[in-house]
Amino acid sequence: MTAQKLKVEQVGPKQWKFADPPGSAGIADEFSLALDLLEEERDGEAEKKLRKVLAACPLHIDAQHLLALIMCRRGDLAAAYDL
Numbered sequence: 354m355t356a357q358k359l360k361v362e363q364v365g366p367k368q369w370k371f372a373d374p375p376g377s378a379g380i381a382d383e384f385s386l387a388l389d390l391l392e393e394e395r396d397g398e399a400e401k402k403l404r405k406v407l408a409a410c411p412l413h414i415d416a417q418h419l420l421a422l423i424m425c426r427r428g429d430l431a432a433a434y435d436l
Contacts, residue, residue, distance in 0.1 A: 359371055360372040391419060421436040
């Protein structure tokens with residue numbers, strides 16, 4: 354089995370973005386809810402949502418990043434770095 358990798362796609366001259374990974378379409382609402390929870394500083398609930406997003410789509414770079422930020426705020430720098 355080949356490991357999945359993040360891919361980038363060109364969107365303009367000298368402009369690139371991460372391509373949406375397979376499986377990301379079905380979890381957009383869950384990710385949006387996690388963003389709302391983070392805005393309300395409800396990190397525990399946001400973490401649960403982000404972990405659900407990552408279970409469905411392990412390459413979701415935004416969910417990885419936000420979960421790492423939660424880990425940093427909690428003081429768990431090793432876990433944040435692992436993400």
